[in-house]
Amino acid sequence: MRRFASHPLTLVVVAVAALYALFAYAVEPPLPRSMLIEFMIFSVIGVLMVATFDDATCRRLFAPIGALLGSPRLAPWRLVTLVVVVASTATLAYAWVKPKLAAPVELRTVHPAPPSRLRVFGKSYDLAHLVNPLRAEAPKGSEAYREHVAAGRETYYENCVFCHGDNLDGRGLFAPGFNPRPANFQDVGTIAQLQESYLFWRIATGGPGLPREGAPWASAMPVWHEMLNERQIWEVILFLYDHTGFVPRTWEKAAPATTAAEAPADGGTGEAAVKRLYGKYCAQCHGAEGEGDGPAADFLYPKPRDFSLGVFKYKTTHADDEFPSDDDLRKTIREGLPGTAMPAWAGVLDEAQIDGLIGLIKTFGEWDEEDFVPRPIDLGDKVPSSPESIARGAKLFKKACVQCHGALGRGNVTSGKKLKDDWRNRIWPRNLTRPETWRWTRTVDEVFQRISTGIRGTPMPEHTTTMSIHDRWDVANYVMTLRQNAVPFAKGETVVRAIRITGALPDDPDDPAWDQAPAITFPLVANVIKEPRLYYSLNDAVTVRALFNDRALALRLDIDDRTYSVPGDPLEKRYRQKGVTPTADAAAVEFPRRISTTSEKPWFRHGDPKHPVNLWYWRAPSVEPAQPEAVIVMDAAGPDQPPAPRQDAAVVGSGRWKDGQWRIVLARPLVTDDARDVSFAVGRYIPIAFADWDGWAGQQGGRHTLTPWYWLLLVPEKRPLVLYGTAGGSGIFAGAVFLFAARRARRRYAERHDG
Numbered sequence: 001m002r003r004f005a006s007h008p009l010t011l012v013v014v015a016v017a018a019l020y021a022l023f024a025y026a027v028e029p030p031l032p033r034s035m036l037i038e039f040m041i042f043s044v045i046g047v048l049m050v051a052t053f054d055d056a057t058c059r060r061l062f063a064p065i066g067a068l069l070g071s072p073r074l075a076p077w078r079l080v081t082l083v084v085v086v087a088s089t090a091t092l093a094y095a096w097v098k099p100k101l102a103a104p105v106e107l108r109t110v111h112p113a114p115p116s117r118l119r120v121f122g123k124s125y126d127l128a129h130l131v132n133p134l135r136a137e138a139p140k141g142s143e144a145y146r147e148h149v150a151a152g153r154e155t156y157y158e159n160c161v162f163c164h165g166d167n168l169d170g171r172g173l174f175a176p177g178f179n180p181r182p183a184n185f186q187d188v189g190t191i192a193q194l195q196e197s198y199l200f201w202r203i204a205t206g207g208p209g210l211p212r213e214g215a216p217w218a219s220a221m222p223v224w225h226e227m228l229n230e231r232q233i234w235e236v237i238l239f240l241y242d243h244t245g246f247v248p249r250t251w252e253k254a255a256p257a258t259t260a261a262e263a264p265a266d267g268g269t270g271e272a273a274v275k276r277l278y279g280k281y282c283a284q285c286h287g288a289e290g291e292g293d294g295p296a297a298d299f300l301y302p303k304p305r306d307f308s309l310g311v312f313k314y315k316t317t318h319a320d321d322e323f324p325s326d327d328d329l330r331k332t333i334r335e336g337l338p339g340t341a342m343p344a345w346a347g348v349l350d351e352a353q354i355d356g357l358i359g360l361i362k363t364f365g366e367w368d369e370e371d372f373v374p375r376p377i378d379l380g381d382k383v384p385s386s387p388e389s390i391a392r393g394a395k396l397f398k399k400a401c402v403q404c405h406g407a408l409g410r411g412n413v414t415s416g417k418k419l420k421d422d423w424r425n426r427i428w429p430r431n432l433t434r435p436e437t438w439r440w441t442r443t444v445d446e447v448f449q450r451i452s453t454g455i456r457g458t459p460m461p462e463h464t465t466t467m468s469i470h471d472r473w474d475v476a477n478y479v480m481t482l483r484q485n486a487v488p489f490a491k492g493e494t495v496v497r498a499i500r501i502t503g504a505l506p507d508d509p510d511d512p513a514w515d516q517a518p519a520i521t522f523p524l525v526a527n528v529i530k531e532p533r534l535y536y537s538l539n540d541a542v543t544v545r546a547l548f549n550d551r552a553l554a555l556r557l558d559i560d561d562r563t564y565s566v567p568g569d570p571l572e573k574r575y576r577q578k579g580v581t582p583t584a585d586a587a588a589v590e591f592p593r594r595i596s597t598t599s600e601k602p603w604f605r606h607g608d609p610k611h612p613v614n615l616w617y618w619r620a621p622s623v624e625p626a627q628p629e630a631v632i633v634m635d636a637a638g639p640d641q642p643p644a645p646r647q648d649a650a651v652v653g654s655g656r657w658k659d660g661q662w663r664i665v666l667a668r669p670l671v672t673d674d675a676r677d678v679s680f681a682v683g684r685y686i687p688i689a690f691a692d693w694d695g696w697a698g699q700q701g702g703r704h705t706l707t708p709w710y711w712l713l714l715v716p717e718k719r720p721l722v723l724y725g726t727a728g729g730s731g732i733f734a735g736a737v738f739l740f741a742a743r744r745a746r747r748r749y750a751e752r753h754d755g
Contacts, residue, residue, distance in 0.1 A: 008051050008061040019043045032105055069742045070749030078742060085738045090731030097726045099716050103495050104685055106599050108180065111194065112214035120204045120225040130197035132248075134234045145238075152239030155232050157284040157296035162528050162535065163220065166281065166343045168243055173341050177525035178220045179494070179708055185240050192246040199237050199248075203228075208603055217601035217611070218708060222529045243280070274356035277349070282357070285341060290364030300341045301536035303425065310365030311422065311457045314440035318375040319453045319462035323367060325374040329358045332440065339437035339540075377452045380469030385444065385477040393478025396471055400463070404429040409482035412562040412660030416574050422457045426577065428538060428562055429460070431660075432479055433486035437540070447476040486560075487519040487543045495711045496520055496688060498546035498553060505547055505554040509656050509663030514556055517545035524559075524692055524705035529605060530639050534703045538562055539694045542587075542707070548714050553680050554667040557587055557690065564657045565695025568624025575696065583700045584627075585620040585657075586693040587664055591678045591686065591712075593635075601687045604708045606636035606643060614676055615643055616651045616666050620695065629654060631666065635676055642701075650677070680714055688712040 023031055023039050031039065052058040068074050068081060118125045138144035156164075163182040165172040170184035183190050191199060201209070207219030224233060241248055279288070285300065287293040290307035297304050305312065314332060315324030333354050336344035345354070362368035383389050398407075403415035409432035413419060421427045431437060441450055451472045454462035463472060499517050506513040521543040526534040543558040564571045565585040576582055592602050593612045602611030615634040621627060633649030636642075653666035670680040678686065687709045693699040 007064075008057055009064055012047055012051050012061065015047050016040075016044055019047075066745055066749075069745030070747075072746075072749075082735055082738055082742075086731040086735040089734035090727045093730035094723065094727035097723055099683065099718075103711050104599060106215065106218070108215040108218070109213040110189075111198075112211050114198055114201045118201050118204065121230045125197075125200075127197045127201055130200065132196045132200075132234050132237060134231075134238055135196075148235050149239050149242045151232075152235030152237070153243070153284065154295040155228065155236050156239055157294065158299060159224075159228070159528075160236070161284070161296050161341065162299075162526075166284065166341065167345075167348055168240065171343060173339075174525045174528065176489075177523040177707065180215070180218060182220070185244055188246075191240055191244065191248070194249060196234075196237050196241075196248045199240070200233060203233050203236065208608065212600060217603050220525075220529055220604075220708065227531060269352045269356040274353070274360050277353055278357060278360055281345065281348070290361065296341070299535045302340055302427075303423075304341070306423075307361045307364035308366075310367050313455045313457060314450075315453060315456070316377055316449055317453065318377060319464050321372075321375055323370070323372055323374070326355070326358055329361065330354055333357065337439040339439060377449050378469065379445070379448065380473075382445075383470060383473035383477065385480065389474045389477045390481055392471075393474035393476070396467065396475050397478050400466065401475070404459070405432055406562075406660045408485045408659045408661075409433050409479070410485075410560050410562065410660030413575070417459075418575065419459045421459075427458055431560055431562075432482040433484075434541065434560070435483050436489055444476050444480050447479050448472055451475055487521045487558075489523060489541065490520050493520060495685075495713050496544045496546050496555075498548045498712065498714045500682075500715065500717055501547050501549055503549065505549055505552055505667055507554075507652075507654065507665055507667065509556055509654075509665050513547065514545050517547050517556070519543050519545050519558075522690065522707050522710060524690070524707060526705050527605075527702055530702060532702045534699065534705070537692075537694055537697065537699070537705045539692050539705055542690045542692060544690070546712065546714075548670065548680070548682075552667055552669045553714070554665060555589060557589070557662070557664045557666070559587060559662045559664070559692055560660060561585060561657065561662050561694060561696075562660050563694070563696035566620055567622045567695065568626075572623075572696075577696065577698075580696075580698045583693065583695040583698055584622045585655075585662060585695040586700075586704075587618050587655075587662070588691040589616040589666060590614075590689040590691070591616075593676055593678060595678065595684065595686060601709055603638070604689050605639045605706065608638045612637040612676075614678070615691075616653070616668070617643075617645075618653050618655055618664050618666060620655060620657075620662075639702075646674075646676075650674070680712075682714045683716045684714070686712045 020040060020043075023036055023043075051061050068078060114127050116127060118127055134145075134148050138148055156168075157166075161172055162174050163172040163178065164170055164185065165175065165182075168185040169187075170182045172182060175182050185191050202221065204223075204225040206221040206223040207216050208223055210216040210219055228236075283294055285292075285294045285296050285304040286307060287297065287304075292304045292306035294304060310323065312324045312329070312332075315321070315328045317323070317325055317328070332342070333349070334344060334346040336342045349357070359368065397405075403417075404411075404413055404419065406412040406414060406429075411429040411431040413429065419427050419429070430439075435442070441447055450460070451463050451467070453464075454460050463475075467475070497518050497520075501513060501516060521541055524537070524540050524542055526537050528535060539559055539561050541560060545556040545558075547554050563575050565582055566572050567582045567584060572582060590604070590606075590613050592607065593614055596611075600611070602608055602613050606615075607613035613636050615636060617632045617634055619630045619632070621629040631649075631651055631653045633646045633651050634643035635646065636644070650672045651666060651668045653664060655662050655664040657663075668677075672679075680686065688711065689707050689709050691704050691706045693704045
């Protein structure tokens with residue numbers, strides 16, 4: 001065994017395998033495939049050079065190979081090796097020739113080098129020597145310092161919380177819609193490693209101010225010097241460091257940040273400690289006295305809970321019970337409420353701290369002394385999901401739920417009622433096809449609970465008096481199937497894959513030809529990036545399909561939209577908001593005018609002067625004022641100028657609204673005569689982005705939802721003859737070379753042994 005382990009051939013194989021494991025799995029970020037191949041070629045050459053350094057070692061290294069090829073005793077193993085060589089070579093050739101459809105790797109520098117000087121607010125700043133003037137003006141611990149931090153906190157929660165989150169951890173409501181994700185200020189690798197002058201540059205100039213290596217075309221960071229003044233930016237920076245407890249880097253030796261006595265105590269469960277926790281983590285939305293009036297409240301939908309009213313939406317207690325159980329509140333705090341600004345605090349707060357906050361919440365509503373014993377919802381005998389149960393549930397759903405949730409569960413009210421909550425806020429039923437947006441409900445058991453106890457403070461009623469337990473289980477089983485009416489959000493996938501078809505492209509959104517196209521869903525994010533800003537939209541996703549033939553490309557966009565916003569139409573008037581002038585629903589697709597040979601792309605909001613874009617803009621018709629449905633091509637070169645419409649463009653399209661969803665088809669020739677149009681080439685990755693305007697909310701101009709850049713790929717046709725012919729031919733050639741080498745080796749082996 002020792003001879004085998006120390007043999008040169010064994011050592012060569014182990015060394016090459018170890019180097020491959022190192023390069024392929026241990027290096028971060030992962031090496032591109034081309035670089036991995038290059039590294040392995042040099043590694044194999046280097047290992048063989050060492051192993052063949054002298055004649056004796058070289059002969060010993062290749063002796064087993066010569067014996068395998070020439071010895072009559074090893075003929076069975078020679079046959080096995082032949083099969084392995086043929087199969088391995090064919091497999092490698094297949095992998096090499098097979099079309100590569102993985103999205104391009106986009107590398108970016110997380111903290112790119114700042115410029116030496118910065119000009120904003122009508123002044124020029126030397127970033128190498130710039131310091132936060134508020135630190136000199138107000139030493140830490142002073143009353144003035146606390147006032148600056150409080151002002152920065154308010155500015156943060158009015159402007160930054162949507163992306164960077166309540167806990168400054170990069171998990172805001174809109175964070176999943178951006179790539180790269182917003183910065184996590186709690187990470188020791190971010191602001192703890194940076195000077196305050198760096199943060200001032202990044203905040204003031206935003207994504208467009210980044211150098212090329214920082215990927216300005218992907219960063220959603222707003223240009224804050226357009227919306228905040230200099231003092232507000234420095235106050236936000238003070239707040240970021242104060243909240244996280246980090247100390248900014250300086251060129252000088254830093255004094256101790258705080259002493260143990262000065263450090264704010266976040267832990268503990270005493271009354272003072274719990275109030276500190278609430279002030280740090282909760283008051284920005286729920287208000288200092290729990291009345292739902294924190295600095296962020298005016299910008300959030302749904303509104304933060306007003307604890308003073310003692311009304312909570314989600315509970316597992318009996319419909320007649322006024323309050324939820326402590327476990328219900330604990331679940332909300334731990335897990336958050338998806339689709340809202342309420343984050344999950346598990347991992348930030350421990351169980352004792354959560355219990356302390358529950359006690360404080362009760363005092364806000366003055367029910368901490370209530371003699372309340374929660375009564376769990378009676379689950380009865382659970383009805384397993386089955387075709388029969390689902391069929392019964394569908395009939396019951398149609399009778400009791402369609403008026404609010406719509407025929408397919410998209411939340412489009414069909415009763416004609418303008419639903420409001422107990423505080424007269426306009427409210428819309430949940431889109432049951434998208435469980436990603438369900439607030440508190442995940443499982444069929446929890447759907448049963450919502451049906452049974454309702455949602456307090458909303459028009460969602462309890463059904464214990466109108467449905468039996470068996471009926472409620474049937475409805476719950478049916479509701480769980482409604483998600484089949486939607487395509488789930490893409491997780492990590494960024495490519496819209498267009499499939500080639502023969503014949504004409506479909507212009508009808510319901511044409512069966514669209515079933516051939518793989519669908520992908522992206523989140524739509526409200527434009528909080530640039531004025532006029534939008535903080536919330538009911539339309540929060542776009543599902544995309546793409547087909548092409550030899551002449552043209554067609555896209556189908558599916559956008560869940562609870563309202564038919566065709567101004568003046570009777571259906572539009574039925575749901576019109578008081579005080580809001582409706583606009584026509586609209587959607588757009590964005591492409592760069594030119595495809596860069598590098599990974600560089602235009603800034604995703606209307607491009608930039610160096611990288612213009614064109615937009616395919618579709619607009620629904622209008623009755624009042626009378627205007628037809630329209631498709632307009634626009635050219636844009638940055639967000640500071642409105643896009644310029646063209647007179648004659650090659651894009652055609654139409655839209656159809658049904659059951660709470662627009663289906664929009666847009667088509668254009670692969671190549672046009674206009675130099676401003678991108679050319680669609682098969683096998684090439686083309687940047688693509690999307691936008692949507694909800695007319696019910698009066699959205700127009702910059703007030704809309706959007707996506708960052710994704711990719712469009714016209715998938716090449718598979719060529720079996722080339723693919724399998726190349727792989728098979730390579731395997732046969734390798735086998736022939738092996739047989740030729742084995743024949744020569746057997747001849748030499750026979751000559752040596754006969755002599």
